[in-house]
Amino acid sequence: MGSLASKSKLSPEDVSFLTENTQYSSQEVLDWFSTFKRDCPSGKLGPDQFIKMYSKFFPSGNSESFCEHVFRIFDTDKNGVIDFKEFLLAIDVSSGSTPQKKLEWAFKMYDVNGNGVITRDEMKEVVGAMFKMQFKQGAVQELQAKIAEKSAQIFSAMDSNKDGIITQEEFMMACTQDRQIMELMSG
Numbered sequence: 001m002g003s004l005a006s007k008s009k010l011s012p013e014d015v016s017f018l019t020e021n022t023q024y025s026s027q028e029v030l031d032w033f034s035t036f037k038r039d040c041p042s043g044k045l046g047p048d049q050f051i052k053m054y055s056k057f058f059p060s061g062n063s064e065s066f067c068e069h070v071f072r073i074f075d076t077d078k079n080g081v082i083d084f085k086e087f088l089l090a091i092d093v094s095s096g097s098t099p100q101k102k103l104e105w106a107f108k109m110y111d112v113n114g115n116g117v118i119t120r121d122e123m124k125e126v127v128g129a130m131f132k133m134q135f136k137q138g139a140v141q142e143l144q145a146k147i148a149e150k151s152a153q154i155f156s157a158m159d160s161n162k163d164g165i166i167t168q169e170e171f172m173m174a175c176t177q178d179r180q181i182m183e184l185m186s187g
Helices: 012-021 026-039 047-055 064-074 084-096 099-110 120-134 140-158 168-177 179-185
Strands: none
Touching (some): 047 064, 064 120, 084 099, 099 168
């Protein structure tokens, strides 16, 4: 993916790949590229810049830890930067893709260590990051109690076979079949 990052123009092959693998037209891909290059002249978006950009959407909370999880998912080749192709593919999945793709993306965010399952600690870590992003940093103990309660509720509801881990299948099934779980996950 890095070959695309250093280019100042997109090749017809790059545009074709992105139109075939996203919901965007050729012109929309070129528009996204122009904006990306304006904001990231090097063609690479590092974690600090990503956090700075993303935190503008949540000015009252602390979005840094949540942004680290989102960055981890966007950086598909794990080279520490997000190039344009990674950026546009991730934007597509997180904004306009099918519910199935969105849930697969969400599972990857909760599966912090990438081993294919979600543990109680991973659930608490991501739920905590989401809470910290949404709420002002005030009563830390109260926030920690809410995080523990919410993550335990979600984990218990998703771990259908009660083996202490959530597989992608359990995650997908819980999210698609239980409206209450979706409400819990969205805060």
